[in-house]
Amino acid sequence: MSIITLTTDFGYKDYFVGSMKGVVLRINPHAQVIDISHEVEPYNVAAAAYLVKASYPYFPEGTIHVVVVDPGVGSTRRPILVEGDGSYFVGPDNGVFTYIYQEVKRVRIIHLTSQEYFFIPAWQKALGSTFHGRDIFAPVAAWLSKGIDPLKFGEEIREPVKLSLAEPRWVEDGTLEGRIIYIDRFGNLITNITRTHYPAANVPPKADETDQWPVTSVKVILKGKVLALKHFYAEGKPGEPCALMNSCGHLEVFINLGNAQQQFQASVGDPVMARVKE
Amino acid sequence: MSIITLTTDFGYKDYFVGSMKGVVLRINPHAQVIDISHEVEPYNVAAAAYLVKASYPYFPEGTIHVVVVDPGVGSTRRPILVEGDGSYFVGPDNGVFTYIYQEVKRVRIIHLTSQEYFFIPAWQKALGSTFHGRDIFAPVAAWLSKGIDPLKFGEEIREPVKLSLAEPRWVEDGTLEGRIIYIDRFGNLITNITRTHYPAANVPPKADETDQWPVTSVKVILKGKVLALKHFYAEGKPGEPCALMNSCGHLEVFINLGNAQQQFQASVGDPVMARVKE
Amino acid sequence: MSIITLTTDFGYKDYFVGSMKGVVLRINPHAQVIDISHEVEPYNVAAAAYLVKASYPYFPEGTIHVVVVDPGVGSTRRPILVEGDGSYFVGPDNGVFTYIYQEVKRVRIIHLTSQEYFFIPAWQKALGSTFHGRDIFAPVAAWLSKGIDPLKFGEEIREPVKLSLAEPRWVEDGTLEGRIIYIDRFGNLITNITRTHYPAANVPPKADETDQWPVTSVKVILKGKVLALKHFYAEGKPGEPCALMNSCGHLEVFINLGNAQQQFQASVGDPVMARVKE
Numbered sequence: 001m002s003i004i005t006l007t008t009d010f011g012y013k014d015y016f017v018g019s020m021k022g023v024v025l026r027i028n029p030h031a032q033v034i035d036i037s038h039e040v041e042p043y044n045v046a047a048a049a050y051l052v053k054a055s056y057p058y059f060p061e062g063t064i065h066v067v068v069v070d071p072g073v074g075s076t077r078r079p080i081l082v083e084g085d086g087s088y089f090v091g092p093d094n095g096v097f098t099y100i101y102q103e104v105k106r107v108r109i110i111h112l113t114s115q116e117y118f119f120i121p122a123w124q125k126a127l128g129s130t131f132h133g134r135d136i137f138a139p140v141a142a143w144l145s146k147g148i149d150p151l152k153f154g155e156e157i158r159e160p161v162k163l164s165l166a167e168p169r170w171v172e173d174g175t176l177e178g179r180i181i182y183i184d185r186f187g188n189l190i191t192n193i194t195r196t197h198y199p200a201a202n203v204p205p206k207a208d209e210t211d212q213w214p215v216t217s218v219k220v221i222l223k224g225k226v227l228a229l230k231h232f233y234a235e236g237k238p239g240e241p242c243a244l245m246n247s248c249g250h251l252e253v254f255i256n257l258g259n260a261q262q263q264f265q266a267s268v269g270d271p272v273m274a275r276v277k278e
Numbered sequence: 279m280s281i282i283t284l285t286t287d288f289g290y291k292d293y294f295v296g297s298m299k300g301v302v303l304r305i306n307p308h309a310q311v312i313d314i315s316h317e318v319e320p321y322n323v324a325a326a327a328y329l330v331k332a333s334y335p336y337f338p339e340g341t342i343h344v345v346v347v348d349p350g351v352g353s354t355r356r357p358i359l360v361e362g363d364g365s366y367f368v369g370p371d372n373g374v375f376t377y378i379y380q381e382v383k384r385v386r387i388i389h390l391t392s393q394e395y396f397f398i399p400a401w402q403k404a405l406g407s408t409f410h411g412r413d414i415f416a417p418v419a420a421w422l423s424k425g426i427d428p429l430k431f432g433e434e435i436r437e438p439v440k441l442s443l444a445e446p447r448w449v450e451d452g453t454l455e456g457r458i459i460y461i462d463r464f465g466n467l468i469t470n471i472t473r474t475h476y477p478a479a480n481v482p483p484k485a486d487e488t489d490q491w492p493v494t495s496v497k498v499i500l501k502g503k504v505l506a507l508k509h510f511y512a513e514g515k516p517g518e519p520c521a522l523m524n525s526c527g528h529l530e531v532f533i534n535l536g537n538a539q540q541q542f543q544a545s546v547g548d549p550v551m552a553r554v555k556e
Numbered sequence: 557m558s559i560i561t562l563t564t565d566f567g568y569k570d571y572f573v574g575s576m577k578g579v580v581l582r583i584n585p586h587a588q589v590i591d592i593s594h595e596v597e598p599y600n601v602a603a604a605a606y607l608v609k610a611s612y613p614y615f616p617e618g619t620i621h622v623v624v625v626d627p628g629v630g631s632t633r634r635p636i637l638v639e640g641d642g643s644y645f646v647g648p649d650n651g652v653f654t655y656i657y658q659e660v661k662r663v664r665i666i667h668l669t670s671q672e673y674f675f676i677p678a679w680q681k682a683l684g685s686t687f688h689g690r691d692i693f694a695p696v697a698a699w700l701s702k703g704i705d706p707l708k709f710g711e712e713i714r715e716p717v718k719l720s721l722a723e724p725r726w727v728e729d730g731t732l733e734g735r736i737i738y739i740d741r742f743g744n745l746i747t748n749i750t751r752t753h754y755p756a757a758n759v760p761p762k763a764d765e766t767d768q769w770p771v772t773s774v775k776v777i778l779k780g781k782v783l784a785l786k787h788f789y790a791e792g793k794p795g796e797p798c799a800l801m802n803s804c805g806h807l808e809v810f811i812n813l814g815n816a817q818q819q820f821q822a823s824v825g826d827p828v829m830a831r832v833k834e
Contacts, residue, residue: 012568018312029281035591038568299592352790
């Protein structure tokens with residue numbers, strides 16, 4: 001229980017991340033602090049939620065994931081600890097853990113209230129209200145990594161804030177209307193359509209398909225354009241808009257060696273259709 | 279004594295930081311190397327000085343902070359080690375440790391001259407003159423982390439270079455003229471006015487104020503605009519220019535969910551007034 | 557053998573690097589994962605090759621360097637492990653290790669085929685084809701760091717892919733025509749002319765030169781402009797285009813406190829001439 005990951009919108013130019021690392025190491029010098037990303041778009045809770053979902057399953061049991069995209073810091077939004085399936089998550093109760101609530105069978109959520117585990121800079125007389133990454137989330141994670149029982153940090157709560165994540169919907173027989181939920185560095189457009197939707201809809205894979213995704217029997221459409229379905233990026237001709245099932249199990253639009261976001265002028269929220277071919 | 283932090287203007291795309299980490303680990307494989315920031319604006323010694331000030335107090339005693347914003351590398355500027363209050367700082371003598379000299383009661387400053395603790399790449403015959411981050415500061419930090427006595431690295435010196443940091447000045451009774459000294463990723467404007475200025479001026483907090491900052495009795499003005507004083511970011515209405523006392527004890531101008539730098543077209547050096555209300 | 561470095565074009569905003577780190581730590585919680593750079597220009601194999609060359613020599617023996625700039629992921633390009641001079645390199649066989657083949661006397665190259673050392677996410681039934689950084693390179697590096705014999709990962713191969721790196725050529729007596737091979741964060745232009753070219757051409761240094769580079773007896777020309785030769789950056793007058801022998805032994809064009817790339821509108825591939833003065 002000594003790996004602590006950090007995912008924030010603090011960027012790389014300032015002192016925010018550094019002071020969080022300092023607070024962790026001051027409490028537990030043996031903690032291994034691992035950067036996931038500090039380039040989450042400022043205030044974008046949904047993007048942070050996707051990053052957490054996409055990275056936590058690969059870490060060993062007992063890893064503590066600190067997530068600080070926290071525009072409501074200082075307000076009445078609650079600081080929380082989420083525990084489930086052997087992983088721990090520490091951050092604001094603003095929906096950033098929505099996917100965890102969906103994916104993990106049993107979660108326990110603690111409202112962080114025990115000030116004895118918070119950090120109060122020497123020159124302040126009370127808990128600050130502008131930087132809970134440093135003053136609440138980092139120290140709680142560090143104490144947790146030293147074996148403090150989660151229930152020592154506060155009381156269990158049952159109704160955390162959840163993002164209303166757009167779920168794809170079946171608009172007509174065999175056509176799924178999804179949305180772009182995330183755009184990565186390469187301009188790839190990640191949708192909320194996953195490999196679980198087609199089996200659920202009883203669309204069995206054809207002989208030349210893997211059992212993971214109906215590559216030849218489904219037609220993907222973005223902004224009126226039908227996309228070629230591929231298994232990997234280099235299969236696409238340069239400049240050709242394509243789609244594949246990505247490494248997190250989501251349908252993703254890409255252009256090999258290009259940038260789909262720019263070519264399609266695409267934004268998070270844009271619809272993507274996946275239609276079963278007749 | 280085995281945590282070594284790095285703060286540089288080397289950015290994230292090149293090999294500079296990687297080779298510094300390699301040199302550290304080659305000398306002390308047990309050192310824990312922690313990135314503070316490598317996105318200091320190129321050659322901006324004042325910005326680096328602020329980052330060091332804002333992050334070092336949170337690290338455990340014995341931590342070694344390596345700071346390399348070093349436009350004078352190879353010239354006569356001295357490489358130094360600064361020791362004080364249980365922290366160590368290694369970098370160029372160009373003013374980057376100015377805040378440390380202000381804040382730490384007793385510092386000892388060593389001019390790094392013992393070449394036996396420097397790193398000379400195999401293909402060179404003498405110390406290089408273009409990359410002291412790799413060839414002086416990283417190896418000295420690594421040897422220090424192994425317990426080498428600071429005085430082994432060179433002679434003590436007494437007159438380090440200091441930045442003439444603009445101090446706020448009282449322009450008329452009860453009005454403090456400060457300046458923007460740093461702008462962070464969110465476009466927040468950090469000033470040199472701190473929570474120590476008002477108590478020093480005998481402006482006691484009113485009943486509804488914390489004892490840290492006279493929120494209701496002071497008026498903050500930037501470019502002719504009076505700013506609302508808040509305790510935390512989410513208190514500001516979206517789009518409304520506000521100010522608060524930030525997590526490092528500095529008066530800071532912000533716009534909740536917005537960008538004060540862009541809205542005010544503000545730059546480092548711009549004046550900010552804080553006037554006691556009548 | 558427990559330091560693992562990462563060099564990728566995955567950037568800092570996404571989950572890619574985080575999930576690689578997770579996979580490493582899941583297999584070997586004692587590995588020390590060190591970021592070299594994740595800001596390699598997307599798909600730019602040559603830039604990654606230069607970064608690896610410029611950083612690996614500074615790490616301790618036994619360090620494992622994972623390099624993932626891999627536009628061909630999923631295609632027939634081979635995943636490989638390169639071993640030489642006590643260092644290990646793991647990545648795609650796309651030329652990213654070209655400099656290693658040039659510099660290291662004896663390399664052993666293994667084609668990674670043993671799926672038992674790969675990572676297959678629980679929800680997949682077979683190796684994925686879109687993210688070998690997470691599914692092949694990270695786990696192989698982690699297993700290697702635990703002492704697995706390189707030959708367990710696959711068969712030795714002898715003809716790896718190499719980049720046809722432009723070598724400088726002597727265009728007339730005493731004039732070397734080189735090219736810009738890399739541009740760093742500061743806009744410095746790194747060429748393929750190294751300190752080994754002049755001794756090889758029997759141009760002995762003059763009395764006031766170091767034995768590393770004929771500073772006074774060579775004239776460097778970029779886009780028709782003759783550059784002043786210097787030993788370190790601060791020797792250049794602000795705005796004055798200069799050249800020096802950089803910290804990796806390459807001839808580099810720079811402008812002190814400025815940006816040579818912008819001033820010269822320079823690009824990778826542009827010619828740079830170095831002429832022996834008469």
